[in-house]
């Protein structure tokens with residue numbers, strides 16, 4: 726069977742990662758959550774005093790430190806989940822904090838950060854057989870991807886999804902706080918000069934506001950099956 730590259734882009738909390746993870750599981754593909762990579766760099770900046778108390782990032786210092794940031798993913802066949810490591814330390818939980826979510830927009834707008842992560846992402850997809858989700862995968866990282874999907878859902882539905890996710894993980898957050906964070910990130914994603922969130926012309930639009938994961942899988946499997954046979 727032919728191995729392909731599947732690029733999934735879309736708004737924050739539109740369900741990209743769950744969808745991409747399921748596709749990867751079904752087809753035995755590698756799943757890469759590029760949002761986690763931008764979050765990892767943000768977390769590194771926060772841990773190393775490169776963010777001040779007002780949330781401003783010391784860009785020059787962060788750029789200088791980029792060679793010291795090593796991001797890797799490791800798949801655990803027992804839990805069937807992959808974890809992200811920053812310089813060898815697992816940081817799955819840390820990167821999901823509201824604090825990181827608040828600062829990631831600034832970090833991901835730094836061209837040098839994007840340049841480095843895009844290069845790493847291309848390297849990860851060299852052998853194909855990959856599902857990558859993010860904001861600029863179909864437009865910048867893999868403009869020649871075999872299948873491109875652009876995901877969206879109503880903002881209030883996205884906010885509720887993130888709220889449930891965080892609450893289930895035992896985090897104390899308010900729906901209002903989450904909604905504001907999502908709207909702020911939508912704006913930052915769309916208006917960023919480098920690698921903005923934009924539907925690639927040849928991407929298929931998927932609005933999953935009223936779709937279950939099973940329905941989304943049926944929709945996408947039909948397309949993938951045609952491409953790999």
Ligand code: DC
Nearest residue numbers: 737759760763829833859860861910
């Ligand atoms: O998918 P997420 O919400 O975990 O992504 C975190 C942030 O990273 C999001 O605010 C936008 C940014 N991001 C990006 O700029 N480019 C990507 N390819 C993926 C994420």
